Amino acid sequence: MTDQTSENFGRREFLSRAGKAGISIAAAGTVSYLLYDNKGPKTGIDTEELVTLPDFSIPYQQGQTISIVKGPDRVETLKKAIELLGGIERFVKPGEIVAIKPNVAFASPPMLGATANPELIAEVVKLCYSRGGAKKVVVTDNPINEPASCFTLSGIGKAASAAGAKVVFPKNHLFKHTTLAGGRLIKNWPIFFGPFEKVDKLIGIAPVKDHHRSGASMTMKNWYGLLGGRRNIFHQDINTIIAELAMMVKPTLVILDGTEVMMTNGPTGGSVSDLRRANTLIASTDCVAADSYGCGLLDLTVPDLPYLAKAEKAGAGTTNYESLKPIFATVG
Amino acid sequence: MKIVQVRRISQVFFFLMFVWFCIVSTVGDRLWQLRGWPVNWFLQLDPLVAIGTILTTHTLYRAILWALATVILTIIFGRFFCSWVCPFGSVHHFVGFWGNRKKSMPQKVQLNKYRKAQCIKYFVLIFFLVMSAFPSLAATLQTGLLDPIPLITRSFNLVLLPIVDRPVGLASVSERFYVGAWLTLAIFLTAVFLNLAIPRFYCRFICPLGALFAILGRFALWRIGKNQSECIDCKLCEQSCEGGCEPAGSIRISECVLCFNCREDCKEDIISYQRRASLAGEETSPDVSRRGFVLSLVSGILAVPAVRLSNKLGSNWVHKVIRPPGALSEEEFLKRCIKCGQCMRVCPTNVIQPGGIDGGLENLWTPTLNNRIGSSGCQYNCTACGQVCPTSAIRPITLAEKQGHGEFAEAGPIKIGTAFLDRNRCLPWAMDKPCIVCQENCPVSPKAIYTQEVFNTIRADALTVKKATNTTIETVEDNLPLDKFATGDYYCVAEDGERRKIAANTENSIETSPDERFEKIPAQGSKIEIQVRLQRPLIDIEKCIGCGVCEHECPVSGKKAVRVSAEGETRSDDRRLLLKS
Incomplete structure (x- = not known):
């Protein structure tokens, strides 16, 4: 209780209060000084800290860039195709971490062929571990449909885990912004970077599918899964974005599965009647070459897919796969 | 062990079980995912769900039969559910206890005294049941608005879990969103914080399920009461009374939630759980005035026709209200949906959202698809919502039925819009x-x-040919944007209509690819146009x-x-x- 009638007490009280008021004013002044901003808010988009996807490619080896194996059993054709390129040992060294990027875009069962085949994924994972001596294999994608459903329904989640791989789902913190040198569309754009940041090798695995907008979805289009953000707006210029993806991603190896080809109603499919057996599997270190051969399975030619020529022009690979002297084989 | 300790263990056990069921309601086969967990069990134990749907549909759907067990146990033992099982009751119990633990004994007695307003919950019950009682005229099941089990289910699943799980990611890979979750949270928190004013506020004044138990427990074979008529009237038994049922005097059986605190607190061992009626007298019937009864009855009778006057089930139906696949026709749907939110919780794409009153009053918190939220609309190969729906407001359809395959080929796929x-x-x-x-x-x-292919001339003046070969055209104009037409979507059309795909362009030249040669080289001075190839959906x-x-x-x-x-x-x-x- 303050005794207001006592002059002494009132003075002491006043001084104490004045001291506290002084400290409060000093604090308010300091905060104002430290936070003072005479420029106002910045306009435009903040440039995030940019990242660059590492180069996962391996040295060129003449005559061992692309192998094309015919056969009804994709696991057998896969084994053969990799063997013809020098075996998995050429691509994966002991102790390395390998990322596998299958096409897991849709929540659709394997029999419909809208996603990469789970047996194929399992086999590649096994090869990486058993023959390649990989330390760790990661299987990841940023699907269109709900990620957990995509990995479950496609069978890829279970197949990959059973083979010992780690399945990584897209989460916000795994996306980082990038700018592609020489690119027009990929500028300060979020990509699914996290899973690939600290890996040594990258293997892309994609089925051959009809795609109404771009003509075909194969190994190059498969990299669309690395794009984050509102990636759908790139459909306005689909050929350029696919070519830029081929410039941005330098994989160790790509596997194009044409065992069953989605001829119509792609890229979702939805019926087994959309599929046609082509019994072909392609392994290549050059995705442009792989896709240039693969488009034939859809009864298309290289000029039907302008992104192939664009990617070639940008130096991402060659559309003239014949010049690479593909190794042909048949299994079974 | 003391019986109140057993009660506490039971409360913690069932509360944790409830929380666990909320956590595991994610589609998947991991231990912490749906697999076979009976995530609807609390909803199925709820006799208000059972009686509500029996009134509206004259059927008792599948596992809601569990409610029979609750009913039988209540008839025998009284309102055990409130203080031993109900997860919402346990929250109130704990908050009410914690928030008032430092009060003096007389203050506590004051807090826990019986209040006349405790009859409101009976009016709530009557109101809701009357609304659902005349299915041949118009019936709507609105018990879910205040039924404590659906209320706490949606509060946990649609608000608390998404907030807590956001940094963890156990219940969902992607962030979850629920429209209007703030209202659910506001109601939940209001109910919880009211315990600070009066313990178990919700249970005593509002809970229609509690009211139902009170009626069912009238003839309970065992009940709390005094085993002698004389006592020292110390009122200790009323200091922690959860139900506000006046155990010190003539106990109100209908308000007693069987917390056993009175038995614990009585130093003279006068209060016991016994077969005979309390020797100090007891009130078995709810204290409901005739006026209140008539008022709630009349309001309930008028409510449905009043709501239906907006004709939301007729020509004024709300086209934005898209129901999940397998949902019954709107009228039948409203007779079954208890607004528990299980379908919204389980939906892997997060597209099922709590409805708002813009779809009509009855639409509140019912499942409504919002394609702007979630990962990808209603997933084609998914029937999770119908499998989890406890009342079959959304039928448990198969994929074949949803997609119109096999025996459903003739009926065709289920269209939701x-x-x-x-x-x-x-x-x-x-x-x-x-x-x-x-x-x-x-x-x-x-x-x-599907698409329709068209070639549209772009907005630009026609260009004039300066010089041309089969694959290149040099133009008089020199203001073309560099490589703008090189995307594979643009074409060059000569005067005679020959159209060729552009491969590259500079400010004053256009190049086609070698396989797109002009058969007839455009003449010098002739006009060319640029067209874009469009696939129009x-x-x-x-x-x-x-x-x-x-x-x-x-x-x-x-x-x-x-x-x-x-x-x-x-x-x-x-x-x-x-x-x-």
Whole structure:
């Protein structure tokens, strides 16, 4: 209780209060000084800290860039195709971490062929571990449909885990912004970077599918899964974005599965009647070459897919796969 | 062990079980996912769910039979559920206890005294049950608004879990969103914080389930009471009384929630759980005035016709209310939906959202699809919502039924709505820009979205040929944007109509690829035009199932250029759009 009638007490009280008021004013002044901003808010988009996807490619080896194996059993054709390129040992060294990027875009069962085949994924994972001596294999994608459903329904989640791989789902913190040198569309754009940041090798695995907008979805289009953000707006210029993806991603190896080809109603499919057996599997270190051969399975030619020529022009690979002297084989 | 300790263990056990069921309601086969966990068990134990749906449908759906166990136990033992099982009751119990633990004994006695207003919960119960009691006229099941089990289920699943799980990611890979979750949280928190004013406020004054138990427990074989008529009237038994049932005097059996605190607190061991009636007298019937009874009865009778005056079930139906696949026709749906939110919780894509009152009062918190939220519309290969729905407001359909395969081929797929294309907003239609993301994502085969190829001359003056070969044209004009037409979507058209795809361009030249040679070299001085090749999307209404993935993926992200509305949904024949073939 303050005794207001006592002059002494009132003075002491006043001084104490004045001291506290002084400290409060000093604090308010300091905060104002430290936070003072005479420029106002910045306009435009903040440039995030940019990242660059590492180069996962391996040295060129003449005559061992692309192998094309015919056969009804994709696991057998896969084994053969990799063997013809020098075996998995050429691509994966002991102790390395390998990322596998299958096409897991849709929540659709394997029999419909809208996603990469789970047996194929399992086999590649096994090869990486058993023959390649990989330390760790990661299987990841940023699907269109709900990620957990995509990995479950496609069978890829279970197949990959059973083979010992780690399945990584897209989460916000795994996306980082990038700018592609020489690119027009990929500028300060979020990509699914996290899973690939600290890996040594990258293997892309994609089925051959009809795609109404771009003509075909194969190994190059498969990299669309690395794009984050509102990636759908790139459909306005689909050929350029696919070519830029081929410039941005330098994989160790790509596997194009044409065992069953989605001829119509792609890229979702939805019926087994959309599929046609082509019994072909392609392994290549050059995705442009792989896709240039693969488009034939859809009864298309290289000029039907302008992104192939664009990617070639940008130096991402060659559309003239014949010049690479593909190794042909048949299994079974 | 003391009986109150057993009660506490029971409360903690059932509360943790409830929370566990909330956590595991994610589609998947891991231990912490849905697998076979009976995540609806608390809802099925709830006799208000049972009686409500019995009144509206005259049936008792599957595992809601569990409620019979609750009913039998209540008839024998009294309101055990409130203090031994109910997870919402346990929350109130704990908060009420914690918030008032430092009060003095007389203050506590004051807090826990009986109040006349405790009869409100009976009016709430009567009101809701009357609303559902005349299915042949008009009936709606609205018990879920205040029924404590659906209330706490949706509060945990749609508000608390998404907030807590956001940094963890155990219950969902992607972030979850629920429209209007703030209202659910506000109601939940209000109910919880009211315990600070009066313990178990919700249970004593509002809870319609508690009211139902009070009526069922009238003839309980065992009940709390005094084993002698004389006592020292110390009132200790009323200091922690959870029900506010006056155990010190003539105990009100209908208000007693069997917390056993009075028995624990009585130093003279006068209070016991016994077969005979309390020797100090007891009130078995709820204290409901005739006036209140009539008022709630009349309000309940008038409520449904009053709500239905807005004709939301007739010609004024709300096209934005898109129900999940397998949902019953709206009238039947409203007779079963208890607004528990299980379908919204389990939906892997997060597209099922709590409805708002813009879809009519009865629509509040019922499952409504919002294609702007979630990952990809209603997933084609998914029937999770119907499998989890405890009352079959959404039927447990198979994939074959949903997609119209096998024995359902003749009936065709289940349509939940129809996609409408807004040609004034669609990029290829309105702005001459290629796109067709909607077509790409359409999951049915053959696709419901198909395209029409057109070549449109771009907005620019015609160009004049200065010099040309089979594959290059040099123009007089020198203001072409560099490589703008090199995307593979642009074509060069000569005066005679010959059209060739452009491979590259500079400011004053256009190049076609070698395989796109002009057969007739454009003459010097002739005009050429540049055209863009567009694939314009069109919707095949016979094929569209209304899944909404097109709307979700449409890059026109504000007001989408393709939007689903409920016209054509197969669940109600009177919302049909087309003639039957």
